[in-house]
Every structure is written in C-alpha cells, then in structure tokens.
Amino acid sequence: MNFKHKFAFLFPGLFVLIGILIFPIGFMIRLSLSSWDTFYPGLDFIGIENYVRLFTDDSRFWESFFRLSFLSVTTVSLQYIIGFSLALMVWRDIIFKRFFRVLFLIPMMTTPVIMTVIWRTFFHESLGPVNDILSIFGIAPPWLTNEHLAKVTIIIVEVWQWTPFMFLLLLAGLLSLPKEPFLAASVDGAGPIRKFIYVTFPLMAPISIGAIIIRLIEASKIMDTVYVLTSGGPGTSTETSSYYIFVKGLREFQFGYSAALSFTYLIIMIISLTIISKLLVKLLIKK
Amino acid sequence: MFVIAPFLWALSTSFKDFNSVTGGAKYIPWLQFEPSLEGWSVLIRSQGKGGVNIIEPYFNSVFVTCSASLLSIIFGTLAAYALSRFTFKAGFIKNNDITFFFISQRIMPPIVLSIPFFLMLGFLGLLDSLLGLILVYMVLLMPIAVWIMVDFFNRVPKEIDETALIDGCNPFEAFFKVVLPNSIPGLIVAGLFCIIFGWIDFFFAFILTFTKVQLLPVAIVALNSSVTPWWSLSASALVSVAPLIIVAFIVERYLSKGNLSGALK
Numbered sequence: 001m002n003f004k005h006k007f008a009f010l011f012p013g014l015f016v017l018i019g020i021l022i023f024p025i026g027f028m029i030r031l032s033l034s035s036w037d038t039f040y041p042g043l044d045f046i047g048i049e050n051y052v053r054l055f056t057d058d059s060r061f062w063e064s065f066f067r068l069s070f071l072s073v074t075t076v077s078l079q080y081i082i083g084f085s086l087a088l089m090v091w092r093d094i095i096f097k098r099f100f101r102v103l104f105l106i107p108m109m110t111t112p113v114i115m116t117v118i119w120r121t122f123f124h125e126s127l128g129p130v131n132d133i134l135s136i137f138g139i140a141p142p143w144l145t146n147e148h149l150a151k152v153t154i155i156i157v158e159v160w161q162w163t164p165f166m167f168l169l170l171l172a173g174l175l176s177l178p179k180e181p182f183l184a185a186s187v188d189g190a191g192p193i194r195k196f197i198y199v200t201f202p203l204m205a206p207i208s209i210g211a212i213i214i215r216l217i218e219a220s221k222i223m224d225t226v227y228v229l230t231s232g233g234p235g236t237s238t239e240t241s242s243y244y245i246f247v248k249g250l251r252e253f254q255f256g257y258s259a260a261l262s263f264t265y266l267i268i269m270i271i272s273l274t275i276i277s278k279l280l281v282k283l284l285i286k287k
Numbered sequence: 288m289f290v291i292a293p294f295l296w297a298l299s300t301s302f303k304d305f306n307s308v309t310g311g312a313k314y315i316p317w318l319q320f321e322p323s324l325e326g327w328s329v330l331i332r333s334q335g336k337g338g339v340n341i342i343e344p345y346f347n348s349v350f351v352t353c354s355a356s357l358l359s360i361i362f363g364t365l366a367a368y369a370l371s372r373f374t375f376k377a378g379f380i381k382n383n384d385i386t387f388f389f390i391s392q393r394i395m396p397p398i399v400l401s402i403p404f405f406l407m408l409g410f411l412g413l414l415d416s417l418l419g420l421i422l423v424y425m426v427l428l429m430p431i432a433v434w435i436m437v438d439f440f441n442r443v444p445k446e447i448d449e450t451a452l453i454d455g456c457n458p459f460e461a462f463f464k465v466v467l468p469n470s471i472p473g474l475i476v477a478g479l480f481c482i483i484f485g486w487i488d489f490f491f492a493f494i495l496t497f498t499k500v501q502l503l504p505v506a507i508v509a510l511n512s513s514v515t516p517w518w519s520l521s522a523s524a525l526v527s528v529a530p531l532i533i534v535a536f537i538v539e540r541y542l543s544k545g546n547l548s549g550a551l552k
Contacts, residue, residue: 009462010375013366013429014385020426021392024403031403102536109531113489113504114524121520221396224489228508242398249402250494262399269396 032260037253050260060236061244061261065268068240071151072219075158080212082159083166088200091174101171104164112161116228119157120144147237150230154238157225162218166211173207174200205284213277220269241265341523344506348486348527351417351502355424356481360474362425363389363432368462370433371440372448389433392426397490400426408495415497423491428481435480439473440466479534486531503527 035046054061090096107115123130123143130143143153181203185195223242230238239247245265249258369375370386404423405414413419447469451461467474492502501509507523 007369008459009365009369009373010385013362013389013433016362016425017389017392017429020422021400024400024407027407028399028403031406105536106532109483109487109534110528111487111489111504111531114507114527117507117520118524217394221398223398242396245398246401246494249398250405255402255406259402262396262402266396266399270394273394 028259029263031256032263034256036255036259037257046256050257051264053257054260054264060239061241064236064239064244065241065265067151067238068220068222068242069272071154071158071222071240072216075155075162076212076215076219078155078159079163079166079215080208083163083211084170084204084208086163086167087170087174088196091171097171101168104167106164107161108164108168110161113224113228115161116157116225119153119160120229123153144230145234147234150234150238154222154225154229157229158219158222161225162215166215169211169214170204170207173204173211177203202284209277209280209284212280213273216273216276220273341503341506341526344501344503345527347417347500348503351420351424351492352482352485355421355428355485356478358421359425359428359432359481360478363429363477364436364467364470364474367433367436368440368466371437372445386433386437390430392430397427401491401494404491405494414495415500417500419495420492420500420502423495424485424488427488427491428485431480431484432477435477436470436473439470439477443470479537483531483534 032050033047034044035049036044086100090100131141134141141149143149177200181199182195185199190198221242222240223246226238226240226243227246236244241261242265245258245261248254248261366389370382375382375385408414408419408423411419413422443466448458448461448466451465452458456464487504489504489508492505493508496502496505504527507520507527
C-alpha cells in the first residue's frame with residue numbers, strides 16, 4: 001500500500017484533537033503559574049505560589065477531594081453490587097433479559113441534570129412523594145438540607161442514573177462467557193453458590209474490572225448532580241473537587257489558582273486511577 | 288419500580304396546577320387532583336405571555352449535537368480506519384498508543400478543560416456561540432467515535448479492501464466505495480452514541496454559554512433555580528428526555544444483535 005495515504009486518513013482527526021486539546025492543557029499549566037484573576041487579568045509569572053497555597057493553605061480542596069473519593073467509591077460499589085446481582089438474575093431468562101434491557105436503558109439515556117431536577121422535586125421536604133410515603137411512619141427527613149442526608153441523596157441519584165450502565169456491561173459480559181466451565185462444574189456437582197464463587201466470578205473478573213474502572217472515571221467527575229441537587233451545600237458539605245474548582249474558577253474568577261487546582265486534580269486522578277486498576281487486577285485475577 | 292418512579296412522578300406533576308402541587312404530594316390524576324394542561328401549554332406560549340423559553344434551546348441543542356456528532360464521526364472514522372488498517376511508528380509510539388491517546392480523552396475531567404476553554408473561546412470571540420460549542424463537543428465525542436469504529440473496522444475482513452485495491456482503486460476509493468458501505472451498522476452505533484453523549488452534556492453548555500445561545504439542559508436547569516412552577520418544569524423535562532428514550536429503543540435493537548458487546552469492551 002502507498003504509505004502516504006495512511007496519514008491522510010489519520011491526521012485530520014488527530015490534528016483536530018491535538019489542536020483543541022493539547023493546547024488548552026499547555027495553556028492551563030502556564031496559567032497555573034500566573035495570578036490571573038478579575039483584578040489583574042494577564043499572564044504574569046509568579047512561579048509556584050499557587051501550588052504552595054494549594055498544599056499548605058487550602059483544606060477546603062482536600063476536604064472536597066476526600067468527599068469525592070468517598071462518594072465515588074460508595075456509588076460505584078453499590079452500582080456494581082446491584083448491577084451484578086440483577087445481571088445474574090436475568091441472564092438465563094430470555095424474556096426478562098429483553099424487558100430489563102429496555103427498562104434499564106431508559107435512565108441511562110436521560111440527561112443526568114434534567115433527571116436531577118426531577119429528583120429534586122422528588123425529595124422535596126414537604127411536597128415530594130418520598131417524604132409523603134415516609135410520613136406514614138411519622139418521619140420527614142430533610143433530604144437536601146441535612147449534611148449527611150444530602151450525601152445519601154446524591155448517592156441515590158447517582159446509583160439510579162448509572163447502575164443500568166453497569167448492568168448492561170456485565171450482562172453483555174455474562175452472555176459472552178463460554179459454556180464449558182459451567183457444564184464441567186455441574187458435572188462435578190457444584191451448587192449455585194460454589195458455581196458462582198469458583199466459575200462465574202473468576203470468569204467475569206476482567207469485565208468487572210473494566211466496568212468498575214469506566215464507572216470510577218465517570219464518577220470522579222461528579223459535578224452536575226451536585227450543582228443541581230444541593231449546590232455543594234448545606235455549607236460545603238457536599239462539595240466535590242470538580243465543584244470546588246468550578247466555584248473558584250468560574251464564580252470567583254481566580255483563573256490562575258483554579259488552573260493550579262485542576263492540574264493537581266488531574267494528576268491525582270491519573271495516579272489514583274492507575275493504582276486502583278493495578279490493585280483490582282491483582283485482587284481479582286490472581287486468585 | 289425504582290427505575291421508573293421519577294418518570295411517573297414527573298408525568299403526573301406536569302398535569303398539576305397550583306393547588307395540587309402545594310397541597311402535599313398527590314399521584315393519581317382525577318382521583319386526587321384535577322388534571323390541567325397548564326404545564327404543557329406554557330411550553331409553546333411565547334415568553335411575553337408567561338411561557339418558558341424552551342423551543343429555541345431545543346433547536347440549538349439538536350443543531351449542536353447533530354453537527355458535532357457528524358464532524359466527530361467523519362474525523363473519527365477516518366482516523367479509526369487508519370489505525371485499524373495501517374501501521375504507524377514514530378519512535379516508541381505505535382498504533383495502540385495512538386488509539387489509547389484518542390480514547391484516554393474520556394478520562395479528562397471536564398472541569399480541568401473548562402477554564403482554558405473559557406479563556407480561549409473568549410479570546411477567539413467564540414464564547415456564547417454555537418460554533419464554539421460544536422468545537423468543544425468534538426473533543427468529547429471524537430474519542431467515542433474512534434473507540435467504536437476501531438473496534439468495528441478490526442472486525443471487517445481485510446480482504447475486502449485488498450480486493451478493491453487489486454481491482455485498481457486507490458486507497459481512498461477503496462475506503463469510500465467498498466469499506467464504508469460495509470460498515471454502516473458500525474457507523475449507526477457510533478453515531479447514536481455520539482448523539483447520546485452530546486445530548487446529555489450539561490457542563491460545557493453551562494459554562495461556555497450565557498444568554499444568546501442556550502442549550503436545552505441549561506435552559507431547564509435555569510427554570511429550576513427561578514420561580515418556575517413544578518408543572519411546567521416537569522413538562523419541559525419530559526420533552527427533553529423524550530427523544531433519547533426513542534433512541535434508547537433503537538439502541539436496544541442493536542444491543543440484542545450483539546453489536547455493542549464488542550464495542551464496549
């Protein structure tokens with residue numbers, strides 16, 4: 001084949017991506033070394049001052065970061081457990097499979113923010129149906145205005161939105177498994193529980209890891225839900241890293257500092273996701 | 288039940304009027320409250336008469352999503368074809384690394400890009416414009432297109448293009464006349480996914496536009512924070528969610544054909 005042609009295929013896409021991606025990142029790193037804000041717009045050079053401030057004098061960022069880790073780990077593990085058990089329940093059943101697929105695609109396809117708007121009315125303290133049902137038992141928890149309950153609400157909404165994704169991935173995985181190991185296990189007289197522990201689960205490990213990682217990546221970006229549901233409040237108790245950077249950068253217009261924040265956030269995300277995926281591979285595959 | 292509860296709630300709320308909302312939670316029309324069409328009629332009324340501005344954002348959203356998806360599909364498919372058929376080597380960078388580079392853009396938290404995008408689009412005068420949004424959405428959507436299409440092309444037998452080349456086509460003709468018609472299912476799946484991810488994005492639309500150009504999700508969230516009553520809020524939310532539910536059923540078709548199980552791996 002003529003080797004000039006292959007570049008003609010690849011380069012338009014690659015250049016567009018580099019043009020609108022690498023350049024912003026470079027710009028962001030440069031920005032993080034400046035003190036650009038509303039009073040002094042412009043690219044001056046103040047060295048690593050922003051980073052010093054970030055590491056020594058900004059507990060709000062670290063708090064929001066730990067909150068983010070807590071939220072994403074909880075939501076993803078809940079999604080994995082619910083999604084996996086549902087997938088296990090329906091994967092042999094053709095009619096149920098079809099039904100659940102259609103049903104579960106619906107939350108996945110809806111715009112998260114818009115559903116969050118609806119969830120907000122759903123959890124409304126005096127007018128929403130949740131508290132209406134709970135009032136039978138004589139309780140009316142303040143879902144959105146209590147520090148801890150607000151987190152629970154966010155977790156519920158996230159689980160609702162993304163469990164279907166987990167379910168569909170795991171179901172696709174279950175359906176692509178080979179039949180022989182299951183037959184062998186039945187011949188050996190293994191019960192359903194032992195079959196699950198020794199056959200299904202190990203076979204599903206690679207797909208599980210893939211699904212968990214994809215979801216962790218997405219969960220680490222939680223922001224829309226928080227913005228609509230609680231706006232980070234009450235106080236700063238549901239603020240995630242993304243939301244904090246958003247407040248600093250695009251509400252208080254401290255561009256330089258928030259660039260430093262986002263760069264640090266990006267690096268932490270990449271490192272921790274790499275470590276988590278390595279750990280998961282070790283835990284689940286090397287049995 | 289847990290899955291569709293919010294939808295039923297929104298549906299019933301959209302038919303309520305003032306008294307039925309403020310009087311506590313009610314669920315079933317006619318039995319518990321008198322249904323009214325107020326919430327829906329507000330959608331088509333003009334803003335001066337107390338309507339909500341939803342139609343223009345709707346078309347903006349459709350336009351931005353479709354054009355960004357189309358562009359990403361074009362660039363993404365070309366790149367995916369190259370990555371699947373030819374070998375590239377530049378130092379230690381090989382095909383897989385380039386593919387990974389494309390896909391890894393999904394890992395990037397949007398907030399990280401938002402600040403440089405905000406300043407750069409402002410510099411170019413593209414802030415608060417449709418063109419700026421399309422550019423940004425291409426970054427979001429191209430990874431998806433490349434991801435799905437590379438996988439798809441890998442499963443299209445190589446013999447097809449080799450035959451075409453022997454018959455005297457140049458690589459471009461071979462690609463457009465022979466390979467592309469054979470990959471329409473893949474293109475449809477990739478296109479649907481781009482449309483989905485473009486349609487549900489809120490973040491960039493929220494940050495990069497203000498007043499002139501509004502996209503649908505932003506418009507609805509704006510309703511949420513203003514004093515807009517719940518019934519029109521619910522009605523507009525349902526309207527915006529509807530197209531994708533239709534898309535969902537189409538996707539389900541392809542899912543059951545097993546096209547996606549490979550693409551999602």
